[in-house]
Amino acid sequence: MSNSLTQRLFPSGVILETLEDLSRAEPLTARELQLVSKAVPKRVDEFRAGRHCARHALRKLGIENFELLKGPNREPIWPAGVVGSISHSEKYAAAAVASSKVVKSLGIDIERAKPLADGLCHTIATPDEIRMVTTLPGDRPWDTLLFSAKESFYKAWFPLTRKVLEFHDVRVDIEPIAERFRIQILKEEYPPLNIIGRFVFTEDMIWTSATVQHCD
Numbered sequence: 001m002s003n004s005l006t007q008r009l010f011p012s013g014v015i016l017e018t019l020e021d022l023s024r025a026e027p028l029t030a031r032e033l034q035l036v037s038k039a040v041p042k043r044v045d046e047f048r049a050g051r052h053c054a055r056h057a058l059r060k061l062g063i064e065n066f067e068l069l070k071g072p073n074r075e076p077i078w079p080a081g082v083v084g085s086i087s088h089s090e091k092y093a094a095a096a097v098a099s100s101k102v103v104k105s106l107g108i109d110i111e112r113a114k115p116l117a118d119g120l121c122h123t124i125a126t127p128d129e130i131r132m133v134t135t136l137p138g139d140r141p142w143d144t145l146l147f148s149a150k151e152s153f154y155k156a157w158f159p160l161t162r163k164v165l166e167f168h169d170v171r172v173d174i175e176p177i178a179e180r181f182r183i184q185i186l187k188e189e190y191p192p193l194n195i196i197g198r199f200v201f202t203e204d205m206i207w208t209s210a211t212v213q214h215c216d
């Protein structure tokens with residue numbers, strides 16, 4: 001699954017590792033374990049599964065046994081010269097990494113392919129986006145895709161800028177046939193970024209990615 005997913009979600013040079021059964025994840029290091037010492041077992045499992053995927057992905061970049069700590073905003077602290085992102089659902093964990101020479105930043109997100117809970121759409125989507133979602137074809141949970149697109153974008157955005165964004169600060173346009181989405185930052189103080197958003201529906205999941213490319 002990982003190979004075709006990687007190609008559908010990311011430009012070449014990005015490595016994606018996924019794990020389907022979270023209980024198969026390798027142990028955390030002592031310092032990583034410390035980061036979740038007060039967490040409930042489910043959270044420890046997903047944290048370990050994300051780190052497992054990250055370590056396997058980093059190995060493919062030639063970086064062995066990297067201890068992946070986190071910053072004050074929960075963001076993973078990747079090795080120098082590496083950009084990356086982690087996501088987990090109850091069923092899957094995934095980590096994507098790349099050399100910072102290949103892409104400027106990246107984000108990944110996984111959600112269950114089911115509609116958002118009642119009322120959530122208005123929290124995460126602008127009126128324009130809600131209108132856009134209702135015009136999209138097929139029996140797909142486009143509202144959840146919209147949410148996931150914003151989550152993956154935020155994971156790419158934050159390490160670059162260290163600025164918090166609200167859901168209504170960006171506009172997502174979904175291109176269903178191309179399996180892509182466009183993201184526009186609506187706050188004028190931020191310079192435009194060259195972002196590629198992609199998505200994949202698998203049997204019961206939605207996978208989204210946001211890649212910030214270097215400008216030529």
Ligand SMILES: CC(C)(COP(=O)(O)OP(=O)(O)OC[C@H]1O[C@@H](n2cnc3c(N)ncnc32)[C@H](O)[C@@H]1OP(=O)(O)O)[C@@H](O)C(=O)NCCC(=O)NCCS
Nearest residue numbers: 047050073074075086087088150151154155158165166167
């Ligand atoms: C950070 C956030 C996007 C994570 O998404 P989530 O659905 O809770 O969970 P996921 O499993 O998909 O991703 C969690 C992983 O994201 C990563 N992450 C968390 N905060 C991050 C940040 N500030 N920057 C980059 N990555 C971050 C972590 O690796 C985390 O896993 P870990 O704690 O096990 O290491 C979300 O919790 C959040 O804070 N959202 C609010 C901000 C937002 O999305 N705004 C939208 C504006 S467009």
